[in-house]
Amino acid sequence: MEWERAKTYIIIFFVLLNVSLGLLLFVEQRRYTMTPAQERTILAVLQQNHIIMETRIMRQSPPMRTLNVSGHYYNIELLLNIFFDGYAIQAESLHHQYFFIGETGGQLTISNGFIGYENPNGFRQLGANIPTSIEGEVSRATAISLANSFIEAYFSEFYMDVVLCDYDEYDNHIGVRIIYLQQYRGRSIHSNFIELLVTPIGITQIEMQFGRVYEHIGMSRMIFAPDEVLLTFTQRVNAFSLNAENPMIITRMDLVYLQENASDIIGGMYPAEPFYRIFTKGNDVPFLINAFTNVLLE
Numbered sequence: 001m002e003w004e005r006a007k008t009y010i011i012i013f014f015v016l017l018n019v020s021l022g023l024l025l026f027v028e029q030r031r032y033t034m035t036p037a038q039e040r041t042i043l044a045v046l047q048q049n050h051i052i053m054e055t056r057i058m059r060q061s062p063p064m065r066t067l068n069v070s071g072h073y074y075n076i077e078l079l080l081n082i083f084f085d086g087y088a089i090q091a092e093s094l095h096h097q098y099f100f101i102g103e104t105g106g107q108l109t110i111s112n113g114f115i116g117y118e119n120p121n122g123f124r125q126l127g128a129n130i131p132t133s134i135e136g137e138v139s140r141a142t143a144i145s146l147a148n149s150f151i152e153a154y155f156s157e158f159y160m161d162v163v164l165c166d167y168d169e170y171d172n173h174i175g176v177r178i179i180y181l182q183q184y185r186g187r188s189i190h191s192n193f194i195e196l197l198v199t200p201i202g203i204t205q206i207e208m209q210f211g212r213v214y215e216h217i218g219m220s221r222m223i224f225a226p227d228e229v230l231l232t233f234t235q236r237v238n239a240f241s242l243n244a245e246n247p248m249i250i251t252r253m254d255l256v257y258l259q260e261n262a263s264d265i266i267g268g269m270y271p272a273e274p275f276y277r278i279f280t281k282g283n284d285v286p287f288l289i290n291a292f293t294n295v296l297l298e
Contacts, residue, residue, distance in 0.1 A: 072113025
């Protein structure tokens with residue numbers, strides 16, 4: 001009898017504990033969630049400054065920690081296996097700068113932490129028979145499919161971030177440029193990227209730069225709320241003399257990690273901090289605002 005009563009008390013205790021934890025979690029989330037009134041206010045400010053928000057505004061801004069990421073140095077042998085099946089002529093090697101030439105015309109350059117690959121015949125000739133339009137252009141869907149195949153085969157921890165049409169200096173359509181970012185625990189790392197150019201020939205250009213992601217470091221820090229960041233953005237773009245006839249259109253806003261400074265010296269560790277990205281119509285490069293300091297990256 002006493003044991004039955006004890007079990008009842010224990011059950012009641014755990015129920016009350018779960019309710020208390022749920023309430024604490026709810027209060028904590030509301031603390032870092034923008035209210036409808038705040039949302040209406042910032043949207044009104046944007047409108048007054050001839051800025052149109054074409055995407056849903058971010059509402060939550062919980063504290064975040066810095067991410068520890070290594071410098072930009074790579075496994076050369078692995079890269080040679082990816083791009084040349086291990087067979088390539090090393091033309092130059094000087095002060096962490098390397099240049100390789102493959103049998104099928106591909107060229108690989110590794111310099112100051114930046115990886116560049118070009119092949120006028122297409123990477124491994126994977127695009128030899130890809131379908132094109134009447135004008136001879138590769139479709140967006142085809143380009144994404146070909147790029148995804150490359151990423152899934154060699155860099156599966158990277159995810160598609162941006163898809164752009166690419167043009168030459170005469171505004172002729174060249175192909176589709178697709179950018180992938182590495183993710184860590186669901187958050188993209190803007191400075192760890194792979195960019196591919198897909199043309200009717202196939203993947204003709206690949207650019208990469210990334211460090212090895214380790215773990216979060218330090219204590220969680222408060223970040224600026226999305227409305228405060230949008231206000232900073234508004235003050236910045238006002239320098240371009242916005243007007244009602246040519247409003248600026250925000251197409252996307254998100255929160256990523258960015259490593260501002262790094263090196264290709266082996267063993268270096270460089271922090272990546274949270275940054276808001278604001279994409280605008282007609283601009284391929286987003287505005288970057290440090291979430292810890294609310295300062296725009298120039």
